[in-house]
Amino acid sequence: MKTISILSFTERGKLLAEKLSAALNKNHTTEVFDRRTDAKAYLSEHFAEKDVFVFICAAGIAVRLIAPLIRGKDVDPAVVVMDEFGRYAIPILSGHLGGANEAAAEIAELTGAQVILTTATDINGKFAVDVWSKYAGCKIMDVSGIKTVSSAVLAGEKIGIHSGFPFEGNMPKELTLDEAEIGICVSLAGNQKPFPTTFNVVPRIVTVGVGCRKGVGSEQFEKFLLKNLEENNIAIEAVEQIASIDLKKFETCILAFCHKYKIPFVTYTAEELAAVQGDFSGSDLVKSVAGVDNVCERSAVLGSKGGRRILSKTSGGGCTCALAMKDWKCKF
Structure with missing residues (x-):
């Protein structure tokens, strides 16, 4: 269950916010922002507390409101923007680690909106190390390495993987057990360097x-x-x-x-x-x-x-x- 805040700034947007809140409340805890109050003050108070923020407004409005509050992809909440007609759901912050892509997909299923994804690994159908880490229950030791791994994947390079734990399931075609310049290391220590450029992840177990x-x-x-x-x-x-x-x-x-x-x-x-x-x-x-x-x-x-x-x-x-x-x- 996630905590979700829904913000809108027009009468039409308010109607969609209330409808969306009622639908999401079946599986989550939602709060509808009172548009008569100060949005900047509200976000300053709650940005670090909520899991997901849904803005029913122009993307530019949402960007300007959240910009001063952004800290990092490993700590920021998910942010999704919708138009007031409910036609599109667009993740604009923390698409992977924060779950904005997942939130947008859930919102789309409830409202009939179209999800607009912009994350490169998703639109190219490639392995995303941050998505996998979250799915596997692992903590990323250095989030700046996500860009390095993703860039290599998008360039068609094979990414090595070294694990102190047994594998289960089908390994993505982008990964290899052979030697590689860039690789993922799964360990409890979180500081091993089996590859020249090592992306360390740690299972929380x-x-x-x-x-x-x-x-x-x-x-x-x-x-x-x-x-x-x-x-x-x-x-x-x-x-x-x-x-x-x-x-x-x-x-x-x-x-x-x-x-x-x-x-x-x-x-x-x-x-x-x-x-x-x-x-x-x-x-x-x-x-x-x-x-x-x-x-x-x-x-x-x-x-x-x-x-x-x-x-x-x-x-x-x-x-x-x-x-x-x-x-x-x-x-x-």
């Missing part, structure tokens, strides 16, 4: 199970986690979530870390953790306090849906952590 003494400092907790990730060659971008027992739901150091790195924090009851199958380093002291013999290892395994443990319980400075990785394949 690692759960960090954590525990800590009450009141541990945020800086101490952060250094402890980052150190253990680095020592195990795991980029912070590979972390899907932080997991712990519900007793730690409001622990300041954990919340601060998750907020800083924009990582979800999930918690489980002692009963849920105790039910996890496996060989864990139990502690009578931990059990007397938490109601379960081990928090970090059990949280990591449970959060990764029974995935493989890649770091057992590690302690330091009043903190504990364990790492587990869910089963994942490099899908096409």
Whole structure:
């Protein structure tokens, strides 16, 4: 489910906005902008909060309104422009990573509009590395490399691919397992260089199970986690979530870390953790306090849906952590 804001500036546009909102509300949360208010102020307040913005107006109006707010293709929301008759749906920002192309297609299906795509890989029917990365659940380490890969694809060059994970599905014809000048590397480390020009992507599949003494400092907790990730060659971008027992739901150091790195924090009851199958380093002291013999290892395994443990319980400075990785394949 996405959060979608619809803006219009004429009476006819308002009618289309309300109709579109009603249709989209079946699968998403929508908001119709009150055209009597200040659009610039509204966008300044909400641009970073919404997933999709639909402008029912001239493309030039939309461009001028969003221009001061644009930051980068990996963080900007999707922006789609429609004419007030609802004949065309045109993605103008974050077509791939932000999902504007997908949003335009959904809008077109609901309204009968024609989608106008301008992204080169789409109109040429070529492999798009940013679209694939999003589909595969990977984080792009350097978005500036998208242009390099896409330009090579459009020029007819073969793009290499190196993966520490098994492949699944049919590999696009633009990719090769042979040596190549430009290539995609799929790893948890996110910094490997198997090609002269390497485009690194990282699957977000690692759960960090954590525990800590009450009141541990945020800086101490952060250094402890980052150190253990680095020592195990795991980029912070590979972390899907932080997991712990519900007793730690409001622990300041954990919340601060998750907020800083924009990582979800999930918690489980002692009963849920105790039910996890496996060989864990139990502690009578931990059990007397938490109601379960081990928090970090059990949280990591449970959060990764029974995935493989890649770091057992590690302690330091009043903190504990364990790492587990869910089963994942490099899908096409």
